[in-house]
Amino acid sequence: MLVTLVMVIGVTETALADVPADKFDLSEWNITLPTDENNDGKPDSVSVKKIQDFVHPDFFYLDDEGGMVFTTPNKATTTKNTTNTRSELRHMLRGKSTRHKTHSPKNNFTVASNPIAKKFKRIGGKLAATLKVNHVSVRAKYPEKAPAFSVVVGQIHATKWDKPVKGFGWGNEPLKIYFKKRPGHEKGSVFWTYERNLPKDDPNRIDIAYPVWGNTWLNSDDPGEQGVSLGEEFSYVVNVHKDIMYLTFEAEGHDTVEYAINLANAVNAYGELDKLDHPYGYTLDFNYFKAGAYNQCSAKDDPGFWYPACPGTGVWEEDKANGDYSSVTFSKLVVTESEPPREGHGVTSASE
Secondary structure, rough: OOOOOEEEEEEEEOOOOHHHHHHHHOOOOEEEOOOHHHHHHOEEEHHHHHOOOEEEEEEEEEEOOOOOEEEOOOOOOOOOOOOOOOOEEEOOOOOOOOOOOOHHHHHHHEEEOOOHHHOEEOOEEEEEEEEEEOOOOOOOOOOOOOOOOEEEEEEEEEEHHHHEEOOOEEOOOEEEEEEEOOOOOOOOOEEEEEOOOOOOOOOOOOOOEEEOOOOOOOOOOOHHOOOOOOOOEEEEEEEEEOEEEEEEEEEHHHHHHEEEOOOOOEEEEEEEOOOOOOOOOOOOOOOEEEEEEOOOOOOOOOOOOEOOOOOOOOOOOHHHOOOOOOEEEEEEEEEOOOOOOOOOOOOOOOOO
């Protein structure tokens, strides 16, 4: 009988169950988890090499249908630049090789207008995913705050530089794809945000939300039939081709929604000049894809926008029983080179 050795954060266990890499191509992905098994004060990270044989029974595993499940509680160890927990993949264009550093151009993509674009592993790229949200946190001390009851299921993240140059290298996010469901609502909303590429201490550095199905975080109304239910599959395609990010959202029973936004200038997704954004957008930045469950229900109690003070004990069994967590299941996750968009791809009229 063949026995598979499965690594569970520093613990070797014998198991016959499949690991996510058996069903999904994870040859260019590592993962950050909401655990700290080595007690170094940082969330555990599993490399591209090790993720090929990795499963976590609570936070990263395959379900009975072969879906890849990401789960993360409200309260757990977080990375240094956030108070939000995550069970989330990070795309690594270098694959298993460690010849190039994580923040090297050879491990990231950029837009075509970058003067040194040829130094990067890839210009643009395409991320295609199909998923369902199983659960979002059901409690928050400040339920009126926008991030409460939400989870990010896909991102483009820019690399943070030690010495930002002329407004680049702040580590901002040109894309975050959200699902948010308020308690008492039968359905949730899907929307995405673009973060102005400005320093952290600039008050204009905000995330601008664009609706897909239902509302954005600016509207607390019940999305009704326009919304998406927990357990209902939807798909997104993020196609960064040359300078343009083309977004496509699809779900059965819903209109297909498309957006296009130039990442090399300050024109927003409605074709309007945003005078508050960096005039060259993300032109010089190093970018990478992320996918999984990035829980937006921060447990931090603070007056700031991002802190709804969602409850959590830090003990998984208790937090799971109390509904203080987020969980997402992917049935498809594929990254390729970018593709020329079809003619006419652009904004689909959508209202909150």
